[in-house]
Amino acid sequence: MPELAEVEQSRRIWNVGLGEKVLEVIVPRPQDRVFRGVAVSHLQHGFTGKVFLDSETRGKQMLFRFGRRGKVWLGLHLGMAGALRTEPGLLEIRKHDLLVLRQARRYLVFSDRRHLGRVLFHQGETPPAWWTRLPPPILSDAFDRDAVAAFLGRRKGAPLKAVMLMQERFPGIGNWMADEILWRSHLHPAIRGRSLSNRQITTLHRTTRQVCAAAIGAMNENWEYPETWLFAHRWEDGGRCPRCHSGLKRAIIGGRRTCWCPKCQPVKR
DNA sequence: GTGCTTGTTGGCCA
DNA sequence: GTGGCCAACAAGCA
Numbered sequence: 001m002p003e004l005a006e007v008e009q010s011r012r013i014w015n016v017g018l019g020e021k022v023l024e025v026i027v028p029r030p031q032d033r034v035f036r037g038v039a040v041s042h043l044q045h046g047f048t049g050k051v052f053l054d055s056e057t058r059g060k061q062m063l064f065r066f067g068r069r070g071k072v073w074l075g076l077h078l079g080m081a082g083a084l085r086t087e088p089g090l091l092e093i094r095k096h097d098l099l100v101l102r103q104a105r106r107y108l109v110f111s112d113r114r115h116l117g118r119v120l121f122h123q124g125e126t127p128p129a130w131w132t133r134l135p136p137p138i139l140s141d142a143f144d145r146d147a148v149a150a151f152l153g154r155r156k157g158a159p160l161k162a163v164m165l166m167q168e169r170f171p172g173i174g175n176w177m178a179d180e181i182l183w184r185s186h187l188h189p190a191i192r193g194r195s196l197s198n199r200q201i202t203t204l205h206r207t208t209r210q211v212c213a214a215a216i217g218a219m220n221e222n223w224e225y226p227e228t229w230l231f232a233h234r235w236e237d238g239g240r241c242p243r244c245h246s247g248l249k250r251a252i253i254g255g256r257r258t259c260w261c262p263k264c265q266p267v268k269r
Numbered sequence: 270g271t272g273c274t275t276g277t278t279g280g281c282c283a
Numbered sequence: 284g285t286g287g288c289c290a291a292c293a294a295g296c297a
Contacts, residue, residue, distance in 0.1 A: 003275060033292075060276080080276050081294080096294085114293050116276060158287060167277085175275050235275095255289065257274075 002060060002078035004138075004172030005215035006223060011055050011062045013084045014108045017101070018054065022047045022066065026100035028093050034079075034117050035098075043121050046072045047101060052108075058134045059171025063127065073128055075120030076110060082117035085109050135171045138212045148205040149198075156194035162254030163193055164208075172212065176231055179259050181211050183230045183241075188265045189253045234259035 002010065025047050030040040050066035057063075064074040076082070091100065091107045099110040099119060110119070122128035136142030151169040155162075164170055164178035173181070182189050185207045187200060196204070218225050225231040230248075233239035239248045241261035250259045 006275080077276085080274070112293095113295070114274090114276090116292065116294095118277090155286075162287080165276085177275090254287095256276095 002080075002082060003174030003177050003215075004057075004059060004212055005177075005219055007060050007062060007078060007172070008057050008216050009219065009223070010078060010082075010084045011057050013086060014052070014055065014064070016086055017052050017103050017106060017108050019051060020103045020105070021049060021051050022101045022103060024048060024102040026093070026102060028097055028100070032098055033115055034112055034119050036118070038119055038121050042123070043074075043099075043119070046121060046123055047074065052101075052103075058131070058137055059167060060174070061131070061134060061171075063131050071123060071125065073120075073122040073124075073131070075118075075122070075128070075130060077118040077120075079112060079114060079116030079118065081114040082110065082112040085111070135168050137171060138173070138208055143205075143209070145202055145205045148208070149201050152193035152196060152201060152204075157192055159190045159192060159254045160187055160196075160204075161189035161256065161258050165254065165256065170208065173208070175256055175258075176234060177211060177215065179234060180230050181208050183261060183265060184211065186264055188267045189258045189260050190267070230259065230261075 025044040027040050047066055050072050051068060053065045055062060055064040060077060062076045066072040087107045087109060094111065096111045096113045097109055098112055101108040120130055152163065160182060161178055164173050164181060185203045187204060228242050230242065233242060233248060241248055241264060244261065244263050246261055246263040248259055249262050
């Protein structure tokens with residue numbers, strides 16, 4: 001589930017614990033692959049006794065800052081099925097709970113049903129390199145039309161669907177957002193980057209920003225989107241295009257399940 | 270049992 | 284070296 005908007009929503013779930021100290025770090029499965037490359041003992045020592053200061057997201061990455069003067073950093077990636085939650089009172093550890101920060105009045109829990117997520121840790125005055133080296137966010141000035149055009153030029157042989165999923169240029173875009181953007185841009189997901197006109201590149205750039213900007217506010221409490229979005233119809237059998245009511249098509253494109261409207265997104269335009 | 274899955278990575282090949 | 288493709292990772296679900 002976690003793409004840009006869901007990651008942002010997830011990050012905020014832990015906000016209830018802001019300004020409060022971590023009393024204990026619980027790692028039920030220290031050998032789990034989400035900790036690959038991280039010494040779990042450092043994690044435990046690092047956060048115990050530190051105050052939860054703030055957090056932010058970039059694309060699908062989350063960064064949480066702890067310590068009086070911001071010295072300890074926790075990075076989380078939700079992978080395919082990661083989730084954050086808080087639990088008041090006594091915590092009953094569930095099967096896929098991987099990292100638990102205990103505070104006086106609640107537990108902050110990271111769980112991951114499929115264990116494809118990632119936990120990162122850093123101690124130091126400044127944010128870690130794995131954070132500062134992330135590509136420029138889609139809603140930043142650095143994500144301009146020229147950057148998109150250059151990237152499409154380089155990835156000229158790959159289907160648009162695959163290009164949209166490349167985090168190095170489209171950080172935060174996942175499977176459903178890629179389909180949503182291509183649908184709104186009237187671009188078939190299997191088109192190769194090389195065959196886009198200048199006007200189509202402009203449209204793709206603009207639409208990418210629009211969908212990212214709208215996604216966070218448009219999501220309801222069940223993590224769903226309005227009926228006018230392709231999102232609301234893409235998984236249902238017999239789903240229809242919310243714009244022209246044609247039957248939607250689904251196939252594997254760029255190695256991923258893809259949904260598009262054959263009428264709004266013809267192969268040739 | 271089979272065949273999927275909202276993500277990422279590394280190996281293979283052209 | 285670069286880019287495209289795909290299996291693997293792990294677990295749940297239909």
